[in-house]
Every structure is written in structure tokens, then in C-alpha cells.
Amino acid sequence: MDLDCSAPQIKRGRKYDQVVSGARSVFLAEGFEGASVDLIAREAGVSKATLYSYFPDKRVLFIEVTKQECALQADRALQVETEDVPVRQMLTGVAQSMMSFLTSEFAHRIFRICVAESDRFPELGREFYVSGPKLLEDRLIMYFDHACARGELEIPDVQLAASQFQELMKADVFIKMVFNVLEEPDQEELDRVIDGAVDMFLARYGAPAATS
Structure with a gap:
């Protein structure tokens, strides 16, 4: 159960x-x-x-702090209100917001806390996932559905694609920062990851007219 x-x-x-x-x-x-x-x-x-x-108790307070911050970042990542935004523009904007969060002090500290406390308080990690990555995934799925209906994307599994896009944003810079290999990336490094993530995603799922 x-x-x-x-x-x-x-x-x-x-x-x-x-x-x-x-x-x-x-x-x-x-x-x-x-x-x-x-x-x-x-x-x-x-x-x-x-x-x-x-x-x-402190656990409940920590969960509330984490949920609020993650929900705020998810809102910022998908602020586009219209369904008519071109897919490359949309993905680039989302990627920039995601990168801003992933490279923030809050994201790294909360990530480490959730990992460190996951055995004693598994609900911490679950709440972090639900209020952060899962929330953004759900909103990406909604956008991908609309983009597919418009013929801009061709995605057989939108849930998997939403998860894949988030993972593409963690390439290189994020993991180096988590392990203190890289302290503070410059904008050129961030743009390299963002542009690479969008290009790779569209190479796999973009309809021909949307990849230009």
C-alpha cells in the first residue's frame, strides 16, 4: 500500500x-x-x-519552502500565455528560465538537502519532485500537445519528451556545479547548453517547418 x-x-x-x-x-x-x-x-x-x-514541525516547513520556490520557478519557465508562440522561441525561453533555476544557489542547496535526507524523510524528495520537475513536466506536456496539433512538433510520447527536455538542460554545467567542479558558469557556457538542448530536441521531434 x-x-x-x-x-x-x-x-x-x-x-x-x-x-x-x-x-x-x-x-x-x-x-x-x-x-x-x-x-x-x-x-x-x-x-x-x-x-x-x-x-x-521543521519537516513540514521545509516542504512548504521547497514547494513554493519550485512552483514559482515552474511558473516563470512557462509564462507564455498564448498557444501561438513558435516552438523554437518557446523552448528557448523555457530553457533560459530553467537554466536560471538550475544554476541558482537555492536549487543546488535544496537538491543536496533532499538527497541527504531522502532516507529519513522520503517525502522531502517526493514533494520536491511533485512541486518542481513534475509540475514543469505537466506544463510542457500541455504545450507539446498544442504544438503537435499545430504541426510544429511530432512527438509519439509527450510525457517522455517533456522529461527528456528537462534532462537536456542538465548537461555539462549542472552536474559540474553540483559536484563543485564549476563554481559559476559564464553566459557563453549557459547559452551553449541552452542552444544545444533546443537544437537536439527539435532534431528529434521538430516537424520540418519548425526546425529552421
Whole structure:
């Protein structure tokens, strides 16, 4: 039987944003294990009682911080409202937003925390996946469906294609940053990965008229 790993219902009040913002800063600086409730409350400028009134434990607070940030990045990656945007333009814009997130300090620290804590709290990794990669995948699938209907893409498996596009964005730069081989890539390195990802994706799935 599958475990229910969803976070409990979160109370929303006037100090909710204050608590989440303070927690975000502490988690980035100290990691999950080093982020004490006392430290989070102090950074947020609230009492421990107030913090606990919103979040019953640190795990729930971490999940909420992660979900918010990932959802924000997914929204930024697919801000195009119209279905008429040419596929190369759309993919390039999405890739630029994805790269901005993948090379951010937040992404790397949260990624490491989720991996480090996955055995004790498997729901952390699951929530990170659902609120980040899975959310973006679902939105890419919707766009790919429309692009296929317009004849710009030819994709037999849009779910697989959406996952593949996200993985293309992790080539070279991302893995080097995760393992501290590369500290801060320059724009030329980022553009190389972005352009390569879009070119490879369209070489596989682009209809002839859309690859130019």
C-alpha cells in the first residue's frame, strides 16, 4: 500500500510569509539538519509559538519552502500565455528560465538537502519532485500537445519528451556545479547548453517547418 506523504494542511495568516521567508534563509545557510526551530523563529522575527501555530514541525516547513520556490520557478519557465508562440522561441525561453533555476544557489542547496535526507524523510524528495520537475513536466506536456496539433512538433510520447527536455538542460554545467567542479558558469557556457538542448530536441521531434 502506498504511503500518504502529503504535507498536512497549512494555516495561512498574516505572519505566514514572514515565517516562510525566514525559514528559506536559514535552510539555505544551515541545511535541513542545522536549521533549528529557534534559529528559524529568530530569523523570521516571530516567537516559537507563532512558528508552531503555522507549521507543526521543521519537516513540514521545509516542504512548504521547497514547494513554493519550485512552483514559482515552474511558473516563470512557462509564462507564455498564448498557444501561438513558435516552438523554437518557446523552448528557448523555457530553457533560459530553467537554466536560471538550475544554476541558482537555492536549487543546488535544496537538491543536496533532499538527497541527504531522502532516507529519513522520503517525502522531502517526493514533494520536491511533485512541486518542481513534475509540475514543469505537466506544463510542457500541455504545450507539446498544442504544438503537435499545430504541426510544429511530432512527438509519439509527450510525457517522455517533456522529461527528456528537462534532462537536456542538465548537461555539462549542472552536474559540474553540483559536484563543485564549476563554481559559476559564464553566459557563453549557459547559452551553449541552452542552444544545444533546443537544437537536439527539435532534431528529434521538430516537424520540418519548425526546425529552421
